[in-house]
Amino acid sequence: MTHPFFEGIAPVRYEGPDSDSPLAYRHYNPDEIVMGKRMEDHLRFAVAYWHSFAWEGGDPFGGQTFERPWYPQDQMKMAQVKADCAFDMFDILGQPYFCWHDADIRPEGADFAESHARFESIIDIFEQKMATRPVKLLWGTANMFGHRRWMAGASTNPDPDVFAYAAATVKMCMDATHRLGGENYVLWGGREGYETLLNTDLTAELDHMGRFLNMVVEYKHKIGFKGTILVEPKPQEPSKHQYDYDVATCYGFLQKYGLEQEVKLNIEQGHAILAGHSFEHELALAASLGVLGSIDMNRNDYQSGWDTDQFPNNVPEVALAYYHILKAGGFTTGGTNFDAKLRRQSLDAHDLIAGHVGAMDICARGLKAAAAMIEDGGLEDALAERYAGWSTPEAQALLDSDFDSIFARVHAGKIVPQPRSGRQEQLENYVNWFV
Ligand code: GLC
Ligand code: MN
Numbered sequence: 001m002t003h004p005f006f007e008g009i010a011p012v013r014y015e016g017p018d019s020d021s022p023l024a025y026r027h028y029n030p031d032e033i034v035m036g037k038r039m040e041d042h043l044r045f046a047v048a049y050w051h052s053f054a055w056e057g058g059d060p061f062g063g064q065t066f067e068r069p070w071y072p073q074d075q076m077k078m079a080q081v082k083a084d085c086a087f088d089m090f091d092i093l094g095q096p097y098f099c100w101h102d103a104d105i106r107p108e109g110a111d112f113a114e115s116h117a118r119f120e121s122i123i124d125i126f127e128q129k130m131a132t133r134p135v136k137l138l139w140g141t142a143n144m145f146g147h148r149r150w151m152a153g154a155s156t157n158p159d160p161d162v163f164a165y166a167a168a169t170v171k172m173c174m175d176a177t178h179r180l181g182g183e184n185y186v187l188w189g190g191r192e193g194y195e196t197l198l199n200t201d202l203t204a205e206l207d208h209m210g211r212f213l214n215m216v217v218e219y220k221h222k223i224g225f226k227g228t229i230l231v232e233p234k235p236q237e238p239s240k241h242q243y244d245y246d247v248a249t250c251y252g253f254l255q256k257y258g259l260e261q262e263v264k265l266n267i268e269q270g271h272a273i274l275a276g277h278s279f280e281h282e283l284a285l286a287a288s289l290g291v292l293g294s295i296d297m298n299r300n301d302y303q304s305g306w307d308t309d310q311f312p313n314n315v316p317e318v319a320l321a322y323y324h325i326l327k328a329g330g331f332t333t334g335g336t337n338f339d340a341k342l343r344r345q346s347l348d349a350h351d352l353i354a355g356h357v358g359a360m361d362i363c364a365r366g367l368k369a370a371a372a373m374i375e376d377g378g379l380e381d382a383l384a385e386r387y388a389g390w391s392t393p394e395a396q397a398l399l400d401s402d403f404d405s406i407f408a409r410v411h412a413g414k415i416v417p418q419p420r421s422g423r424q425e426q427l428e429n430y431v432n433w434f435v
Contacts, residue, residue, distance in 0.1 A: 001088050001091075002084040002087070002088055003069065003081060003084045003085050003088055004069075005068070005069050005085045005088065005349055006085070006088050006089060006092055006349050006353070009023065009092055009349065009350065009353055010023075010092075011091065011092050011094060012024060012025060012092060012093055012094065012353065012357055013025065014026075014028060014029040014030070016029075022354065023350075023353055023354060023357055024357075025357065025360060025361055025364070026361050027361045027364035027365045027368065028043075028360040028361050028363070028364035029364070030094070034367060034368060034371045035326065035371045035374065035375065037330070039364060039367065040096055042322075042326075042330055042331070042367055043335070043336050043360075043363055043364065043367060044096060044097060044138065044331055044334070044335025044336055045095040045096060045097060045335065045336050045337075045338070045360055045363070046095065046096075046097035046098055046099050046138040046139075046335050046336065046337040046338065047086075047089065047090065047093065047095055047097070047098045047099070047337075047338060047356065048098075048099050048296075048337055048338055048339045048340065049086060049098060049099060049100040049101070049104040049105060050100070050101055050103075050104040050143075051309060051338075051339065051340055051341035051342075052086070052089070052341070052352055053068075053070070053082050053085065053086050053104065054073065054082075054103070054104040054105075055341050056068075056071070056073075057342075057344040057347075058344070059344060062344075065344045065345065065347065066344075066347060067347070068082075068085075069081055069085065070082035070085060073107060074107045074108075075107060076106070076107060076118060076121070078107075079105060079106050079107060079118070079122055080122075080125060082105070083105070083122060083125050083126065083129070086098070087129045087133070087135070089352065089353070089356075090133065090135045091133065092353060093353065093356050093357070093360075095135070095356070095360065096134065096135065096136060096335075097135065097136050097137065097138035097183075097335055097337075098135060098136075098137065098138065099137070099138050099139045099140070099141070099186075099337055100137075100140055100141070101140075101141050101142060101143035101173075102115075102119050102142050102143055102169065102172065102173050102176075103143035103146055103147070104143070105119065105122045105123075105126075106118040106119045106121075106122045108147065112165065112168060116172055119172060119176065120176070123176045123179065123180065126180060127179065127180060130180060130181075136181060136182075136183070137177065137180045137181060137182035137183065138182070138183055138184060138294070138334075138335045138337060139177065139182055139183065139184040139185055139186045139227075139230065139266075139294070139337075140173050140174070140176055140177030140180070140182050140185060140186075141173060141185065141186040141187065141188065142166075142169045142170050142172075142173040142187075144166055144169060144170075144189075144190075144191065145190035145191045145238060149162060149165065150162070150166075150191050151191065152191070153189075153191045153192050153193070153194075153205065154166035154169075154189070154191060154192060154212075155167075155189075155192060155208050155209045155211075155212035155213075156189075156191075156192045156193070156205035156206075156208055156209050156243070158201070163208060163212070166212070167212070167215060170187075170212075170216060170219075171219060173185070174216070174219060174220065174223070174225060175223065177225070177227070178223055178224075178225045178227075182227055183227045183228070183333040183334075183335075184227045184228045184229070184230050184266070184293065184294055184333050184334065185216070185220070185225070185227055185228075185229050185230065186230045186231075186232055186266050186294075187213070187216065187229070187230070187231050187232070188231075188232035188234065188244075188266075189209070189231075189234075189242060189243060189244050190234070190237075190238050190239065190242070191238065191239055192205075192209055192239070192242060192243050192244065193236070193239030193240065193241045193242035193243050194239060194240065194241055195239065195240050196240070205243070206243060206253070209243060209253075210253070210256065210257030210259075211257075213229075213231070213254075213257060213259055213263065214257060214258070214259065216229055217229060217259060217262045217263065227333055228264050228293050228294075228332075228333045228334070229262060229263045229264070230263070230264050230265060230266040230293045230294055230334075231244055231250055231254075231263055231264075231265055231266070232244065232265070232266040232267075232268060232271070232296070233245060233246050233247055233249065233250050233265060233267065233268075233271055233275070233282070234268070234271040234274065234275070234307075235271070235274050235275040235276075236274065237274065237306060237307050245275060246271075246272070246275040246277060246282065247265060247267065247282045247285045247286045247289070247291070248285060250265055250291075251286075251289050251291060254291070260289075260290075260291065263291070264286075264291045264292065264293030264294075264334075265286050265291050265292065265293050265294075266293055266294045266295065266296060266334070266337075267279070267282045267283055267286055267292070267293075267294075267295050267296070268295070268296035268298065268339060269295070269296065269297060269298060269299050269300075269312070269317075269321070270296075270298055270299055270300040270307050270308070270309060270310075270339075271296075271307070273299075273300055273302075274300065274306075274307060278320075279317065279320075279321050280320045280321055280323070280324050283295070283321055283324040283325060283328075284324045287324060287325075287327070287328035292325070292328050292334075293333070293334045294331065294333070294334030294335055294337065295321070295325070295334065295335075295336055295337065296337045296338075296339035297312050297318070297321070297336045297337065297338060297339075297340075297359070297363060298310060298311065298312065298338060298339045298340035299311075299312050299313070299314065299317075309339060309340050309341050310340055310341075310343075311338060311340040311355045311356070311358060311359040311362075312340075312359050312362050312363065313358065313359075313362055314362070315362055315365045315366055315369065315435050316431065316432070316435045317366075318362055318363055318365070318366030319365070319366040319367075319369035319370050319373075319431070319434065319435050320370070320431070321366065321370075322363070322366050322367045322369075322370035322371075323370040323373055323374065323379075325370075326367075326370050326371060326374055327374065336363055338355075338356060338359050340355065340359065342355055365435070366435075369434040369435045372434045373430075373431070373434050376434075378430050379427065379430065379431075382423065382427060382430075386420075386422075386423075
């Protein structure tokens, strides 16, 4: 322990479901083999630097509630204390990855060059700390939504100077991600959208965003970054309308700008719900389109209707998410990032650990349930049976046929549809047997 903040909290260990310790893993057992692979290698958990260390507990009606030894965060010496405490927490949790934005880890400088120098000196500290521990970087990203310069967007800003500042910022963050051996680079466009169409040239903004993402990909290849470039969909908040609305919208955008082979998606549970979908819808669609990259496993409060970024706590939902991930072959460079923050009354170091421990256990239970469903094969069998009609040569021939010949056969009474049960309740019961 380099700092007393987490004093008295021992490294969290797997103790099994019967443990009576408040801070033990009951289900997350990194070495346990699930479908032929270690649990840790399936789940690939990451801690998000921003919510755990940079966010101070504010909400739209009130400011900071937390007190942390690294506040005030506008000082470089505090950024160092923050890094010390962050890595202390990584040592306690033993999760394999973490993620950051530039703005989480360093205070803003007076100009770009000073912000850059501050950022690099924290990346140096990360590099030293990572050299002596197993923790790795799942992804880096740029915060291009917090500072007032981004209020009208980053790559979609009407001001070309802001486009340029965004390009310089992303270059800096990609360089650091590459240097730390990051496995992905993420772009989330909180301000890449609009407040009103009355002042927005939608066509120009989308073209600029498409060109910007192409520049990201060009730069990735130029520096030899082998990680995956990920875009994170979200429909709105903070912008009234965000261009990366959901998986389907992002895919259309990637295709239009020739990027569907280069870029994948980082899909967040809470964002899926805000878009009017389920998490498994977004995952299944991304898998089907070949762009399933990584996940942010944080939920919203179903009553509040906004992005509350809470730790997951619903095993059946999480199980269905991992079911689709496992069906798609599991993560490659992606992982499970907890883009989750404490509630603002959860003031203590203990709360930070408890939030992550619970989340990791929930995901482990979900993963085990998903693997059990896959190994049992009940859902796959039901699916195969439901679509069995399509396996006959006559059915396949329909797809090569045309409306006139199909019409003739239907009209002659040679094809008469017979309604069949979809068995939804039975399948819902089936899922429940495993969770
Ligand atoms: C912001 C978003 C979050 C996203 C992250 C990185 O913090 O709120 O959802 O994952 O940026 O792009
Ligand atoms: Mn997210």
